[in-house]
Amino acid sequence: MGVFAFAIGLATQSRAGNIIDCFFPAPVKSPDSDLEQAILDQFQSGTHTLSPESVSSFVREYQPTLEPMLEADCTLTSVLLNDDVGVSSTPEAFLKLHLLSHRLALPNTLNLDGIFAHLDTVAWTTEGALAVDELAERQLTARLEQRHFEVLSVDKFPKMTNYIVPSGVRIADSSRIRLGAYLGEGTTVMPSGSINFNAAALGPNMIEGRLSQGVVLGEGSDLGGGSSTMGTLSGGGEITITIGRNCLIGANGGTGIPLGDRCTVEAGLYITAGTRVSVIDEFGTKVRTAKGRELAGASDMLFIRHSETGEVQCRTNKKAIALNDQLHAHN
Amino acid sequence: MGVFAFAIGLATQSRAGNIIDCFFPAPVKSPDSDLEQAILDQFQSGTHTLSPESVSSFVREYQPTLEPMLEADCTLTSVLLNDDVGVSSTPEAFLKLHLLSHRLALPNTLNLDGIFAHLDTVAWTTEGALAVDELAERQLTARLEQRHFEVLSVDKFPKMTNYIVPSGVRIADSSRIRLGAYLGEGTTVMPSGSINFNAAALGPNMIEGRLSQGVVLGEGSDLGGGSSTMGTLSGGGEITITIGRNCLIGANGGTGIPLGDRCTVEAGLYITAGTRVSVIDEFGTKVRTAKGRELAGASDMLFIRHSETGEVQCRTNKKAIALNDQLHAHN
């Protein structure tokens, strides 16, 4: 029996006694054998509550950043997952979201089955996480006490930055990035950018558009203002979108197909799997007409809508076309 | 003389003595005759201030959720509207916005004439509602006292969630939904979604686009990321946009015409009243060219811009075309 993931943290309960929020400042994934053994020696599988005293030697040895916990008058929560099976509790769901935002796991590599069912819709307020059915009374009380009380969001997922701010990122408006987003070093998210859980900007990236659930954006690629990547939840299809390196989705453009490296979608153009695209080589010769899905994952493509004819074109070159044919040969 | 709407709540005054904010936790619209009589017996028409004691028996009998008010050292404000006439005071404006967000009235069913004139532009801050001319001094004082002071918005309309969070909704960023928005059960608003006052998502809906003032979105319809519905204020025309059931406005698409049920506007396409659209039946035959406004309100339409010819098309079927002709026969 090994350790897939582990964390000690603080859980917030609703008045009814349900755990609605967990904060794990130093989550662990696939630890080395020394740490793995220490975890297995000290902690039980699943979710447990424990006193600061009971973990003090473990924390001092293996997780010194958690030492402030040891001085506090609080109850700690530990979660130990031996394997990456589906989500079966709220603390497990939070642990997996932490793994993603702490850059310990890439999107689409964790088993997130059941995560929606194990995350309550919570009111995230200036007085912390609250069960929605406690809200009206709290709001009235705060007003009567002339205390400002702000409801920042009402969602299953909290905002990432209240749990972890990964190194080397800039975030213009933290309300647009959910816990479970993966932001690599050098990622800048502008006010119109947003990143869902289980989505990644590997960095460096400039994100002024929407990075949907399941989408991974490669090094040096940018999402222009208001641009769109099609997710696999509402509206999206079944294709998981990956965008390679040094791509640009222009402002108000979008893609519903995966892209390789060095691809550009011009501002205002939305390419979907069903778009019929005229493929043009470097000599300006039309090679063929392809559906968007047939071009999925290819590199060195420039998508435009011709401004005189309205035709959607993929401008590329013979080498890229040959590689692309190879890519799809066995489809 | 009857009761159109009534509420007891808390008003915030500026230093100059103007009411700039009202919180009505349990507004009433068109009460049954028992409650109506009790209101008429106890309260005067218009806006009045009163003590908690004076309303204690009424509150205990008819509005028990307000009981915490009775214990507080505060001045209450009552508003009683006998009829739905135009807005003539700030408390009346707030009462009508509450009616909408409490799901007691649908958009476009209340007389909102004069509402802009009776709502001051207010600084909504972490110390509550403040008159804009008091702000600079407050900001300086807070800095000198090393107290963080945040100006969240400067607007006539506050954010809805600080007044009411209706049941069964999810809201990723509460700053994008104004008091006066109507969110039905099952509405999810993503970070790029926004809902103006006097606009409705009847629910269930996925809102990742902009629901403008006056627009009503039917059951099961979704607004894709960054999509747009044309309002009747700035930029919009005079047509009030209603979108029926099970429609989808694709990401970065938009509509300036009302739509019936089961309509789709593809990602990236914006249909306006003046767009010339080629109407295509289920056999692929072009039936006619129509202006967008001639298709207003019809069902079973799929709007695309053909990716090879740039032509905007409405793909539909003969049955829908016949119904649509009927719909517009008397225009």
Place this chain on the structure above:
Amino acid sequence: MGVFAFAIGLATQSRAGNIIDCFFPAPVKSPDSDLEQAILDQFQSGTHTLSPESVSSFVREYQPTLEPMLEADCTLTSVLLNDDVGVSSTPEAFLKLHLLSHRLALPNTLNLDGIFAHLDTVAWTTEGALAVDELAERQLTARLEQRHFEVLSVDKFPKMTNYIVPSGVRIADSSRIRLGAYLGEGTTVMPSGSINFNAAALGPNMIEGRLSQGVVLGEGSDLGGGSSTMGTLSGGGEITITIGRNCLIGANGGTGIPLGDRCTVEAGLYITAGTRVSVIDEFGTKVRTAKGRELAGASDMLFIRHSETGEVQCRTNKKAIALNDQLHAHN
């Protein structure tokens, strides 16, 4: 030696002793000779710390709105710039951003060279500005003390409204406007609107789109929902975009070229410098095909993509065409 700009304010230091935030409630630019002499008599060039007592007679005479500072137990910071040279310190960077947001300087009129290098990436929190490397510990401590602690953004630029709310503006979501934005009287910014530093809405304007760094929007012009103006930083070209008076960029539209007065870009259309545009006069006659950049700065243009042919057109009139030819005669 003269005074280009001057301010007294409050600086925030990181634990490591770096200045990461400055608040200047009453910045001065190009003062009249009386005030200029008083500044030169009392203050040294560059950035200095001083006690409230030492500036009390100056403040009482010239900056009475700062009087609350004189009573406080604090250290003040003064910045005096004799000339508009490049930015060489954090306080200078903040002073220049204040000049823009206080409407003392228009975008593209200040020397901002080096500003990025002199602005740290800071965590803007409900406990004020914090160095990013102090954040994790603060977050843990706040949780242990059951105190809510919100990380609002992580950015080089703070939000404007926490420093200055200029008169006559409305701002739906303050997190979308950076310090250094210039908002003229009568500017309304809706939830999807955003304004970068060194960008201006001269007012009155309705901003529901993105005003990028370097862009100036003239009187009476509106940015529709989700619309885009191309900046000169990421993704944008080298052309600085200016939009004249009474223009409209439609919802989800955009421009990568400067526009004169009374221009419209239809909803959903993105015009770039490279777009080939068919120029049509008031009689419906095609005059010529032009690249977007050849139309840069002209007035009375309506840009559409023809809904039947997909052709991008600029509808204008012979007078405007003649003026435009003149405008570009010496290019």
